[in-house]
Amino acid sequence: MLRKVIPVLVVCSLLVLLIVPGCGGEEGNVIKIGVIGPMQYVQGEHHWYGATMAAEEINDAGGIDVDGEMYTIELIKADSNEMTSPTDAAAAMEKLITVDGAQFVVGGFRTESVFPMIEVAMDEETIFLGCGAATESLCQLAVDDYDRYKYWFRVTPFNSTKLVSNSLMTLGMAGAIMQQGLGLEGPMTVAILAEQAEWADGMVAAYQAYVPAMLGMEVVGTWRPSATATDLNAELTAIEDSGAHLILTILSGPVGIPYARQLGELEIPCASVGINVEAQKDGFWDATEGHGNYETTLNTYAEGVALTSKTVAFIEEFQDRYDQTPTYNAGTYDAIYLLKEVIESTGTMDTDTLITALEEIDYVGAGARIVFMGTDTTTPHDVTYGPGYSTGLATQWQDGEMKAVWPNLGVGEWEGVTYEGVVMWQIPDRVIAYYTQD
């Protein structure tokens, strides 16, 4: 009996799946915006959360005014499955635009998948506001063929080459504070600890060249543990033996947890700054059982830090709703507001008119003041980086709280650049104890 019933059930469920997508309600004045991302991961989840927050706020306030007529926003969620399959991501994008009728798209994360997603959006002449992939080359497409790739803009994050700049400035700040606070003489010494990943290779090379050249510090060695390593005893002992004052990290994988825990447990007399994605997460303190104290990492948002006049309210609302601190992927919030801004200012939904408006926009979002790079630059439509624009943050764990510590104490064009809520970077107790002992 079961042998006959199961195939029938399967066929019936397939028929239902065929019919369901065709069912739809009546449509009024609606602007359809697709939100695409890896929805099974935190990145896609935050794409959706950010966009939902913006859409609900806008709809509650009456919607978008298009030349005197009010439109409400309808979000369409698309799971790109882009971590696993770029093929799937491209199909999801095409369905979003051609079948579900998205007039604009926000989101995207993994570069290898975002490339084909951009191709689909460009084929369909649909504005695609990127909120995840940081690769510089995505914005270089328009240099060779502007007419085809003019529909692509990157709202967040700033491109990956700028991560090196921010890391170096944070390192410089920490080094200066340590020299002054501990009375250290001579050049500061730095150990580079980077996970074994292709994205880190270029950064390692840049650090090896720029740390001595720009900061006058000495690189004592480079260690490359696996991104999933669970024991860094050997690396940390070797770093301690090298006499490094600072460890410059490039860690995105789960290795960030055992690294920070063992750094504290073994009382390695080095301060740690750089990129440690695990330290950006709310659960980092518990995961390291408090040994991750003083871990410093580049970040996007921090509680109570006003990157712009809208940041604090955005983070509080996000935390209230979702009980999480937003990641940069929640920049879809700003992307939706950008669309509202240009649609209302032009009074039209004509794509070319909106592109011109986006190219000229100067908008203060929750994450940064957003101005797109000009068409005469090497990265057209990329979000502008630097003081007064998108800068990012560095955060440090200080006694169980994630505090913003950079931008602060900058030099050159960064002199005086900081935000309300940024506190002073702290030298770890173990480092103070080591250098002040008799």
Next chain:
Amino acid sequence: MLRRLLKDFQGDVLAIPGRLLALIFFVILFFIPLFLQGSSGSYYLRIFIFANMYVIFAVSWDLLSGYTGQLNFGHALFFGVAAYTTALLNLHLDWQPWLTIPLGALAGVIAGLVVCLPALRLRGPYLALVTLAFPLILLGIVFAFTDFTGGELGISGLDRISNSRTTDYYISVAVMIVSVMIMWKLTDARSSLVRTGIVFHAIREDEIAARASGINTIRYKLLAFAVAGFFAGIAGAFHAHFMRIAGPSNLELTLSFQVIIWTVFGGITSIYGPVVGVYILFPLMELLRVVPEVRNLIFAGIVVAMLLFMPEGIAVWVRDKIERECPRCKLSNMAFRKTCRACDTPLYERAVD
């Protein structure tokens, strides 16, 4: 002449339900664009184009692992090698897809022969593990020479196959049908044209006996790997041009396992099994986008349920329901016939009173 062809067609195709269904399926494929008009049509055609590429890919796995018994857990290697080859040739030498796709397929042949070298000495799980390692090695090379391969970003900006989705679709259908027909003929144990089919069967069933019978099994295993590499390469190269990117995902284990799932679901060692498997499972994943949270769960549930109740594969299960092989002359007959259409032998044993 024409009358004879018509008679053969009647006897070899129309009289066999499985082949009749395959014919209807192929004919329908040519008319699909007529029913897929409007902006959403391009999305549905994209799904069919992907399905056609993956059909070639899956059938090539069936030829190698199903027919010849060379269990390959790293079939994505051929797909990826061809994708990268075609991408590099297109991007750096500006060669057009009509040239880069065959050259990509040839790179697949070379990859097949390289993998075959250890395969000559290994069998079963040992061979499977070695084949699993090859795409991982190539992935390592991709990440080691990022200036050349683009690293994790891949090589993007490839030329399109054509400027029309409908043209892309028809090219994919034509390539798929020709490829499947060639592989079907190569594996047909009853073929009077080539004897590869019966030899592949023999190697899978008992390689030592085949060798003892005077068959140069090494030559045939090399041939199987080369042919599988060629057709998987065509799929990979076509995929790269259609997506306009070749990247590490073309070599990932997920792809190697997907091809096995498609083939086993449809029916291994059948050629038409992988065709059915891909054409059901690939669009199914698209349909399941309406429930993204449980998409993979439902997919896995359906695959497991079908394999539990149709372990031989859905296509083979259906064939067994609609066809009956004559116990005497081995000719296929429609299931409702009581006697063989050729020798009149009863197709079903009479119930014993």
